[in-house]
Amino acid sequence: MIDLVAGTRPNFMKVAPIWRELEARGIPARLIHTGQHFDPAMSDVFFRDLGLPSPNIRFQCGGGTHAEQTAAVLVAVERVFLESRPDVVVVVGDVTSTLATALAASKLGVPIAHVEAGLRSRDWSMPEEINRVVTDQLSDLLLTPSADAERNLLAEGIPQRRVRFVGNVMIDSLHWARRTPTDAVARNGLHNHEYALVTLHRPVNVDTPGALESTFEVIRTIARRLPVLFPIHPRTVARIASSGMHSVLTELEGVVTCEPLGYNDFVTLMENARLVATDSGGIQEETTALGVPCLTLRVGTERPITVEQGTNIIVGLDTAKISREVDAVMAGQPKRGTVPEGWDGRASERVVTALVGLLNGEPETRAAVRAKR
Numbered sequence: 234m235i236d237l238v239a240g241t242r243p244n245f246m247k248v249a250p251i252w253r254e255l256e257a258r259g260i261p262a263r264l265i266h267t268g269q270h271f272d273p274a275m276s277d278v279f280f281r282d283l284g285l286p287s288p289n290i291r292f293q294c295g296g297g298t299h300a301e302q303t304a305a306v307l308v309a310v311e312r313v314f315l316e317s318r319p320d321v322v323v324v325v326g327d328v329t330s331t332l333a334t335a336l337a338a339s340k341l342g343v344p345i346a347h348v349e350a351g352l353r354s355r356d357w358s359m360p361e362e363i364n365r366v367v368t369d370q371l372s373d374l375l376l377t378p379s380a381d382a383e384r385n386l387l388a389e390g391i392p393q394r395r396v397r398f399v400g401n402v403m404i405d406s407l408h409w410a411r412r413t414p415t416d417a418v419a420r421n422g423l424h425n426h427e428y429a430l431v432t433l434h435r436p437v438n439v440d441t442p443g444a445l446e447s448t449f450e451v452i453r454t455i456a457r458r459l460p461v462l463f464p465i466h467p468r469t470v471a472r473i474a475s476s477g478m479h480s481v482l483t484e485l486e487g488v489v490t491c492e493p494l495g496y497n498d499f500v501t502l503m504e505n506a507r508l509v510a511t512d513s514g515g516i517q518e519e520t521t522a523l524g525v526p527c528l529t530l531r532v533g534t535e536r537p538i539t540v541e542q543g544t545n546i547i548v549g550l551d552t553a554k555i556s557r558e559v560d561a562v563m564a565g566q567p568k569r570g571t572v573p574e575g576w577d578g579r580a581s582e583r584v585v586t587a588l589v590g591l592l593n594g595e596p597e598t599r600a601a602v603r604a605k606r
Contacts, residue, residue, distance in 0.1 A: 234261045234262070234263060234317075234319045234320055235255060235260060235261070235262045235263070235319060235320060235321045235322075235323060235588060235592075236262070236263045236265055236313075236314075236319040236321070236322045236323065237251060237252060237255075237262055237263070237264050237265065237323045237325075238265045238267065238310065238322060238323065238324055238325075238330065238331075238334045239264070239265070239266060239267070239325060239330070240266065240267035240268065240306070240328055240329070240330030240331070241326075241328045241330065242279055243326055243328070243403075243513075243514075243515045244325050244326050244328060244330065244331070245279045245280065245283055245285065246279070246283065246403055246406040246496065246515065247325040247326055247348055247349060247402050247403055247406070248264070248285070248323075248325055249283035249284060249285050249405075249406055249409070250402055250405035250406055250409065250580070250581035251323065251348070251402060251581050251584050251585065252264060252285060252286075253284065253581070254581040254582055254584070254585040255585055255588075258585060258589075260585070260588075260589070263289045263290065263319065264285065264286065264288045264289050264290075265288060265289065265290045265291075265292075265310065265313065266288035266290070266291045266292065267292050267306050267309065267310070267330040267333075267334070268291060268292045268293045278495040278496070279495065279496050281495070282410065282413075282495045282496040282497045283406060283409065283410075283496060284409070290313060292305070292306070292309040292310075299329055299360055302329045302330075302333070303329055303332065303333045303336075304333075305333075306329065306330050306333035306334060306337075307333045307336060307337050310333065310334050310337045310338070311337040311340075311341065314337060314338065314341050314343055315341070318341070318343065319343060320344070320592055321343070321344045321345075321346055321588060321591055321592060322334060322335075322338045322343050322344070322345055322346070323345075323346045323347075323348060323588070324338075324345060324346070324347055324348070324368060324372075325347075325348040325349055325402075326348070326349050327349070327352070327361040327362075327364045327365045327368070327535075328361070328364065329360070329364065331347075331364055331368055332363075332364040332367055332368050335347070335367070335368045335371045335372065336367075336371065338371075339371040342600035342603075343600075344373045344374070344591060344598040344600065345368075345371055345372040345373050345374070346372065346373065346374040346375075346376060346587070346588055346591060347368050347369060347372040347374070347375050347376060348376045348399075348402060348584060349376070349377075349378055349382075349402070349403075350365075350368075350369050350372065350375035350376055350377050350382060350386065350396070351369065351375060351377045351378075351379075351381075351382025351383055351384075351385045351386040351396075352365055352378070352382050352385070352514075352535040352536060353365065353366075353382075353385045353535055354533050354534060354535035355533065356532075356533055358437070359435075361514075361535070362535070365535070366389070369386060369389070369391065370389075370391075372395070373395060373591065373596065373598040373599055373600075374395060374397065374587060374588070374591045374596065375391060375395055375396045375397070376397050376399045376584055376587055377396060377397070377398050377399065378399070378400060378401040378402070378403075378518075378575065378576075378580070379401070379536075379538045379573055379574075379575070380398070380538075380574070381537055381538055383396055383398060392596075394596045395596050397583075397587045397590075398575065398583075399575065399580050399583035399584050399587060400574070400575020400576055400577060400579070400580035400583060401518060401522075401573070401575060401576045401580055402580040402581050402584060403515055403518050403519065404518070404519070404522045404576045404577070404578055404580065405578050405579070405580050405581045406496070407500060407519050407522055407523070407578075408578040410496050410497050410500040410501075411500060411504065413497050414497070414500075414501045414504075415497050415498050415501045417494065417498040417499075417501045417502050418501065418502060418505050421462055421489055421491060421502075422489065423460065423462060423489070425505040426505060426506070426507050427459070427460065427507060428459060428460045428461065428462055428506060428507060429455050429456075429459045429460070429461045429462070429506060429507060429508050429509070429510060429559075430461075430462050430464075430502050430503055430506040430508075430509045430510075430511075431452060431455065431461050431462070431463045431509075431510045431511065432463075432464060432466065432509075432510075432511045432512070432513055432516060433448055433463075433466070433469055433511070433512050433530065434466035434468045434469050434512065434513070435512040435531065437512075437531070438512050438530060438531075438550070439468065439469045439472045439473075440472055441476075442476045442478065445472060445473060445476055445478055445481075446478075446481070447550045448530075448550065449478075449481055449482065449485065450550075450552055451510070451530060451550050451552060451555060452485055452488055453485060453486075454552045454555050454556055454559070455510060455555065455559055456485060456486060456487035456488050457487070458556075458559045458560065458563055459487075459507055459508070459559065459563065460487050460488075460489070461485075461487060461488045461489065462488075462489050462491065462502065462506075463488055463489065463490045463491070464490075464491050464492065464493055464494050464499070465490055465491070465492065465493070466493060467493065500519070503516070503519060503520065503523065503525060504523050504525065506525055507526075507562060507563075508525065508526040508527070508528065508559065508562045508567070509525055509526070509527045509528070510527075510528040510529075510530055510548075510555070511527065511528075511529060511530065512529065512530045512531050514534065514535055514536050517529055517534060517536050517539040517543075517545045518536055518539060518543075518576075520539075520543070520544055520545065521538075521539045521542070521543025521544050521545060521570055521572065521573070521576075522543075522572055522576050524544060524569075524570065524572075525544060526544050526546075526558075526562050526567040526568055527539070527543075527544050527545045527546070528545075528546055528548045528555060528558055528559075529545055529546065529547050529548065530548065530549065530550060531547065531549060532547065532549045533547065534547060538573050539570075542570055542571050542572075542573050543570035543571070543572075543573065544567070544568050544569070544570040545568075545570075546558055546568055
């Protein structure tokens with residue numbers, strides 16, 4: 234039995250193609266939803282759009298501090314593993330649920346496979362960076378999306394035998410969603426290739442009134458040149474409310490706001506946007522795969538391949554730089570990119586092949602090595 238553990242919207246996009254491939258090969262699997270994202274707009278609609286069944290097991294571990302979430306997931310998944318021990322547990326990405334599940338599995342000697350291993354931002358102020366590094370150290374099989382990820386792992390002392398390059402499983406879900414375009418562009422009063430799509434939720438961009446004001450100024454800068462669609466993440470909504478800045482948001486000219494979108498809607502909007510501005514790592518990857526210009530509203534990225542090969546440009550919250558890049562796009566001179574190796578919509582096939590290898594003892598798990606001593 235293989236357990237697939239997911240807790241947030243980006244996790245669902247990575248788990249879905251793996252689930253379908255396991256099912257196609259007749260390999261027993263169990264889907265566990267930790268409930269880290271518990272809002273239906275961030276959870277249930279994604280299961281529908283991604284063709285995922287209802288989870289076999291669902292927890293309610295959302296809300297609270299990072300420590301509280303980590304503790305809740307640790308207790309919940311440990312109980313499940315003790316009652317019905319899986320042969321392998323698969324964790325994906327870099328969220329709190331990923332770290333907590335890896336900790337629980339490691340302490341019980343359950344083999345761990347980490348999908349999207351090896352990504353690094355070098356920014357230790359980001360909780361995700363801590364989650365990535367610790368999860369990789371605990372994992373028996375590290376499944377990388379790009380060559381830079383493998384280099385990072387080897388530099389950190391991870392043995393080569395535990396690393397497998399599989400490509401980017403997020404792009405499998407992207408191809409899946411593109412089969413079902415929606416009317417999201419027209420529904421929001423927009424026209425193809427005549428708007429910018431903006432998403433923001435990182436603490437550095439939304440957690441304080443000062444950060445929110447800088448973020449709003451970025452949106453104003455883009456909206457002066459191009460209509461903006463701004464789907465508002467629940468975290469951002471909460472920070473705007475607590476900061477008393479709702480009126481600032483409503484006064485932004487040229488900006489259409491909406492609630493979080495389902496995956497099919499979002500992919501349709503992303504594919505037809507003139508440009509995308511975001512602080513999301515996954516969206517940096519998706520825009521590169523689609524060839525859509527992307528401005529990353531952070532000072533760095535754990536996905537440098539999207540800058541080196543793709544359409545991504547790091548701009549932070551520098552309005553002068555953002556203005557220049559938006560003007561270049563409007564003048565028909567956007568950054569051009571290529572699709573990286575392994576971002577071909579078949580990464581899930583390589584993931585499952587690697588999981589079968591792990592089930593068959595390749596690579597040998599650390600629990601098996603310890604048992605020999």
